[in-house]
Amino acid sequence: MKKIHIIGIVIIAVAIGAIFTTLNNTSTYASFSEACTEPGSEFHVVGKRDKEKEMVYEPKVDANLFSFYMTDNKGKECKVILHKNKPQDFEHSEQIVLIGKMKMPENEFQASDILMKCPSKYNDGKPQASN
């Protein structure tokens, strides 16, 4: 066997390894209902903030605790406990991606991280007259 063959085999082995570990090291985009069926597993849930319901952030009590309500893309609403500071500009967020786990039986989504799409930041803003 030539050295080039050995190198080839090692490359293929490492590449397959990379593919498999990558596929295993992912979370899943899901709805709240799907997250409910597997409490304790990590999911990414996409949705919108429920603007009617209350948000609680009391940094003087706990700067790393923020709760609000979110409606996922299938229309199910759930209370969210985010173990992080309230993101700057949260009120303007259009779409939210939560990363975390469902906690049963409280029916609360415990999120460790949040990603937001703020339309205001990239798209929004219409031409308007200034003085």
Added chain:
Amino acid sequence: MEYLNEHLWIGQVGNLFVILSFVFALLAGLSYFFAARENEAAPSWKRIARISFRIHALSVVGIVGSLFVMLYSHYFEYEYVWHHSSKEMPMRYILSCFWEGQEGSFLLWTFWHVVIGLILQRTSKTFEAPVMATISLVQAFLTSMLLGIFVFEHRIGSNPFTVLLRNHPDFSNIPLFQNPHYLDKLDGRGLNPLLQNYWMTIHPPTLFLGFALTVVPFAYAIAGLWKNRLNEWIKPALPWAFIGVAVLGVGILMGGAWAYEALSFGGFWAWDPVENASLVPWLTLVGTAHLLLINKNNGQSLFVAFFLAILTFVLILYSTFLTRSGILGDSSVHAFTDLGMSGQLLIYLFFFLFLGVFLLFKNRKNFPKHTEEEGIWSREFWMFVGAIVLLVSSFQIMFYTSMPVWNKLFDLHKAPAKDVIGFYNSWQLPFAFITTLLIAVGQYFRYKSTDIKVFLKKMAASFIFSLGLTFLVFYTIHFDKPYYSILLFSSIFAAVANANYMFLILKGKIRKAGASVAHIGFALVMLGVLISTSKKDIISQNTSGKSVESLGEKFSNNDNILLTQGDTLPMGKYLVTYMGKRTVGINIYFDVDYFTKDANGKLKKEFTLSPLVQTNPRMGNVAEPDTRHFPTFDVYTHVTFADLENLKEKKEDSTDEYATAKNHTLKKGDTIFSSNAIIVFDSLSTRIDKSKYKLAEKDIAVQAHFRVLDIKKTYSASPLYVIHDNLIQPVPFKVDELGLQFMFWKIDPSNGKIEISLQEKKSNTKDFIVMQAIVFPYINILWLGAIIMAIGTILAIIERIRK
């Protein structure tokens, strides 16, 4: 309607240049193609081609100039100008406005290709026609991105000169455009505040020059395959490949510096898809350059050299597709938004991919067969192994980064894992280890074969010295990560061995030491990355009030500190005080003073950091960090939350006053919050020592019991509900330590709910910020390494060109 004061002429001029640049790129491509056939007509084709490319070059300069004039003169009637600039924006950011949008960044890329093309026209000699044919074709594709014309209802490209704001589909119904004088009142939307940073003035042009330079080895490879000059292209392509390595490398690190300085990600590298998209072509370009070097010295690894040169350019196109098609969507923070050009980008990508693959396949029989293998103790063998390691490493990065593409192709729903950075690190660490080890020993091998005894003798000193140095570093900075220490050793080894090579074997001849210097630089970059990230210390910690242990240890993000104005808290080795905020323009600076304690326990002020939040009515609030640089470490801070509602400095209230009460309806077990505590309603009781509260015997009294928890302690509060002579006369309860007062107003016997009011002292609502602070040790090694790497590569290129 007749609109007044519009400057439509400049758009027409710009658009004319766009059309000219596209047409003449096509013409240059075609005529270079015919010129490359080297028949009788070739010389006249070549003349046409040269002139066409120069007209193309002039047109591109014309496009750039027109766009600058529009931006400089605030012609907001153009969507691009309105979208990316505004009147109040300082002029020094005009360059950033220029390339903030997709069109502008394509233009920047096109411009660099023009510069490179003009140089190649003069320097590539017999390769001119085939190389310039490819480059002109690339230019035709790129300028088509700016055409903005409709062909069978498909829009081709996006043209900053023809899209007028008043015609833009998103804004067609806006009443402003009923006014013929609308321009008098219009201001631009402005540049994203994150990009208003000097790094954003120099990072994109450097990065795009790096991107553009990858076209040269690609065009030479295509020319080599096409004209069956399989070995000849190597020599002229080689310096270009190394210039690309230097420029793209510096460009990527400038992006890191920008992220570190202006973004609140908490670091200079986050394995973000956009970062990966430029890192991966750099890795394959480094591989390409080294394979060209092998081939130039002994004619081997030819096929892989072709393969990598083509792959690198295709990866640049793929990266462009990833970052501009909108496919990254949620997984990246700074991808461009989709302009509806992804189809066009894909055609572009597949065209050059198939061109490369087809030509490689067609020439498969022409590659020289090597009967003898390279010896295991030869330099070329280990350089080849190194290039392969880089290839595998880039495969791992690209495969993971492309997750959104796999999702779309195979209808999956995979999201990135929580610890993306950790996952990349665990894969890339072994690759970095092997690469740095190869860098250390590489130059000590000779081409063809090496006397292993001599090799070991030359290596021994560096090896032992590096081992000692590693232990020293290990103990002095408490490097407690055994898994990472192998990379610590290999990086130190790489730096030491190359320094040794430079002084002992090259006898300090700096002209010849380019490779050694560049390798020392790379080793230092790795060392800086390793130490600053693995030893980074988040010194802002808060004690969390709620337990989240059931969700796993790492779940809680306990990285923020709450600073109340005037209070002094310990943070890392400092004591910090939030002094207050000040507003400058649209920036709100939060001044935080850092103190140390001297031997007598006296506070000594060390420095002030003012992380800021930029409030832009059109773009929202963006936090920007502030960093204090020391020779051996950086203190990096950014505000993660601040109350921006009360921007105007409030007058200090007399602190003992209570603010207005808040009413709460509660049942047993309910929790409410004050600004400084969690309050839990535990129980009701009727057995009360009435004499204690000076109540009459016939009074009806109920006592509510609350637990009041703040960060340090649990208090209790027990207000009384009293009916005295048919009147409700509650007895309030004060928790003085927390400045809280409870009043118990009502009981609803039907459902057991009670109503209370809660008052807080005004001093409780003092201004505060929530901040994150990270210490990055020895991050300067990284920046120093980057500069040394660039200098080394330039030295090597000068030496190559001189030969």
